[in-house]
Amino acid sequence: MIDSPRLAPSGGCICAEWPDRKIVPLGSDTANFDDEEFIRVRDRTPWLRLVRCRGCGTPWYLAIDTVDDDYYFRRLSAAEAAAIKQSNIWPTDYDDFASVWPKPSDLTGVEIRHPWT
Ligand SMILES: [Zn+2]
Numbered sequence: 001m002i003d004s005p006r007l008a009p010s011g012g013c014i015c016a017e018w019p020d021r022k023i024v025p026l027g028s029d030t031a032n033f034d035d036e037e038f039i040r041v042r043d044r045t046p047w048l049r050l051v052r053c054r055g056c057g058t059p060w061y062l063a064i065d066t067v068d069d070d071y072y073f074r075r076l077s078a079a080e081a082a083a084i085k086q087s088n089i090w091p092t093d094y095d096d097f098a099s100v101w102p103k104p105s106d107l108t109g110v111e112i113r114h115p116w117t
Helices: 033-037 078-087
Strands: 021-025 038-045 048-053 059-065 070-075
Touching: 033 038, 033 048, 038 059, 038 078, 048 078, 059 078
Parallel strands: none
Antiparallel strands: 021 070, 038 048, 048 059, 059 070
């Protein structure tokens, strides 16, 4: 836990000071970032999942964009996390993200390549 500058400086969790929407570049030093810092709770697809911070337990809706090489984290409320776990109801945040679905051409409407920028 002391060998990486991207960890939280105080030794706490990594997400405490993140905004509700956070982009983390996907690179060699963050290749396993999602599993190192977060606990996988529920998979929606290989690219979309519900995770919890290992430090503080905050639920996040994670999208892994392997085309543009970014992680997208959207902070979830307790109610949103419960809806996913209990009813398989997922927030719509990533529904138009072209690069986090297996067949982007199947998307309808606007396809966003670089959201949240
Ligand atoms: Zn955290």
